[in-house]
Amino acid sequence: MSESAIRRPRGTTDYFGFDEEVLLGLERLLMEESSLYGCKRVNPPVFEESRLFHRSVGESSDIVRKETFDLLSKGDKDYTLRPEFTAGVNRLVLENKLYALPDLPVRFSYMGKVFRYERPQSGRLREFYQYGVEFLDAKIDLDTSLDALLLSIEATKKALKKDVLVLINFLGSFQSRENYKKALADFFRPHLDEMCDDCKKRFETNPLRILDCKVEKDHELGKMAPRIEDYLSAEDKKEYDAIVSVLEELGVSYRKDDGLVRGLDYYTGLVWEIYDAEKPTSALGGGGKYSSLMKDIGGPEFEGIGFSLGIERLILDMTPERKKELSLTSPLDVFLLDFERSGKAIALAQKLRKEGLSVSLPSQQKGMGGCFKMADRLKARNVVIVFEDGHIELKDMESRNQKAVTEEELITLLRR
Ligand code: AMP
Numbered sequence: 555m556s557e558s559a560i561r562r563p564r565g566t567t568d569y570f571g572f573d574e575e576v577l578l579g580l581e582r583l584l585m586e587e588s589s590l591y592g593c594k595r596v597n598p599p600v601f602e603e604s605r606l607f608h609r610s611v612g613e614s615s616d617i618v619r620k621e622t623f624d625l626l627s628k629g630d631k632d633y634t635l636r637p638e639f640t641a642g643v644n645r646l647v648l649e650n651k652l653y654a655l656p657d658l659p660v661r662f663s664y665m666g667k668v669f670r671y672e673r674p675q676s677g678r679l680r681e682f683y684q685y686g687v688e689f690l691d692a693k694i695d696l697d698t699s700l701d702a703l704l705l706s707i708e709a710t711k712k713a714l715k716k717d718v719l720v721l722i723n724f725l726g727s728f729q730s731r732e733n734y735k736k737a738l739a740d741f742f743r744p745h746l747d748e749m750c751d752d753c754k755k756r757f758e759t760n761p762l763r764i765l766d767c768k769v770e771k772d773h774e775l776g777k778m779a780p781r782i783e784d785y786l787s788a789e790d791k792k793e794y795d796a797i798v799s800v801l802e803e804l805g806v807s808y809r810k811d812d813g814l815v816r817g818l819d820y821y822t823g824l825v826w827e828i829y830d831a832e833k834p835t836s837a838l839g840g841g842g843k844y845s846s847l848m849k850d851i852g853g854p855e856f857e858g859i860g861f862s863l864g865i866e867r868l869i870l871d872m873t874p875e876r877k878k879e880l881s882l883t884s885p886l887d888v889f890l891l892d893f894e895r896s897g898k899a900i901a902l903a904q905k906l907r908k909e910g911l912s913v914s915l916p917s918q919q920k921g922m923g924g925c926f927k928m929a930d931r932l933k934a935r936n937v938v939i940v941f942e943d944g945h946i947e948l949k950d951m952e953s954r955n956q957k958a959v960t961e962e963e964l965i966t967l968l969r970r
Contacts, residue, residue, distance in 0.1 A: 647856075
């Protein structure tokens with residue numbers, strides 16, 4: 555029996571050609587946007603000690619309960635592929651003592667792959683890219699919170715060239731949240747028998763997350779549950795009102811949604827999700843403020859606020875025109891033909907590359923016609939032919955003019 559072909563694992567993507575160019579263009583745009591907000595890029599490892607995610611993301615979150623890719627133990631430590639960046643960035647700040655820097659908040663951006671063992675479907679992958687930022691400081695104030703929120707909105711709008719809708723909620727300080735959790739537990743307790751299995755577990759670990767449930771019956775029940783606003787302190791309310799009034803002033807289209815709690819356990823204060831304003835079905839990204847993450851992983855009292863956007867969700871939501879604009883159609887300066895293949899052309903190619911010109915060559919098997927068709931497909935600006943007698947001809951692919959040139963003339967003409 556023949557073995558089956560080796561294929562790409564489910565829920566992953568082979569990026570190449572046009573899709574890779576769109577990805578690169580998007581990465582460049584997002585990094586440029588982050589630098590407008592003073593962010594510096596960080597690149598933590600793709601895998602970390604499993605403890606990091608189990609402690610920080612929260613045992614009750616879906617990510618930890620069923621969605622991590624845990625690596626087979628090879629030594630004395632257990633490792634997990636990162637399911638998100640926030641924990642890794644906080645670990646990086648802690649381990650390198652960046653919290654002790656005089657210049658706070660640290661403003662870090664990132665873009666890279668994350669891994670979640672989910673059931674793959676459109677827009678839900680097992681390996682996908684996230685772009686995002688984390689701002690960290692002893693205390694995250696109103697201005698820093700707004701900066702993070704506004705960056706997430708502007709980055710999404712610029713990436714898509716579309717309007718976005720932002721859903722916001724305010725979970726309050728640790729104490730407000732604990733009081734609210736208690737009130738929710740009291741409310742849901744008499745209904746436990748009717749609720750889905752996931753919610754039964756959430757009831758034990760974090761009743762707030764029941765409000766996230768998509769099961770119709772539980773969702774309806776959640777609508778009748780106590781509202782978070784009634785459990786916020788005066789200080790929390792003041793901060794939430796201030797955020798809202800800045801959004802109003804800037805004309806940001808937002809909607810308050812007090813059922814929004816976000817998947818992870820560690821959020822306190824402002825949380826948000828971003829949607830395409832015209833089809834607000836699945837979230838393009840989300841973020842929030844957190845207060846105890848750094849302490850939970852053994853660090854000092856330090857707060858953070860951050861968000862992440864799902865790159866594949868953004869790409870899925872783009873028009874074909876937008877994708878074309880983003881693809882870095884990095885043009886080829888020279889397509890170099892040498893039918894003798896004696897190495898002469900490579901020496902010339904190296905000279906041209908030293909001049910900063912991009913040069914590529916076809917395979918040996920192609921005839922002249924095939925080479926020119928390939929040059930057109932590659933959108934080469936010029937074709938240079940090295941003939942067997944050593945003379946060189948240059949064809950400008952736009953004007954289609956072709957003429958014999960010396961090597962010096964070639965370099966001068968191409969430099970222009
Ligand atoms: P989260 O870290 O769960 O808040 O996710 C942030 C963003 O990442 C979401 O809004 C999605 O755009 C994206 N995302 C989350 N899970 C997946 C997935 N399984 N596949 C693709 N994108 C995802």
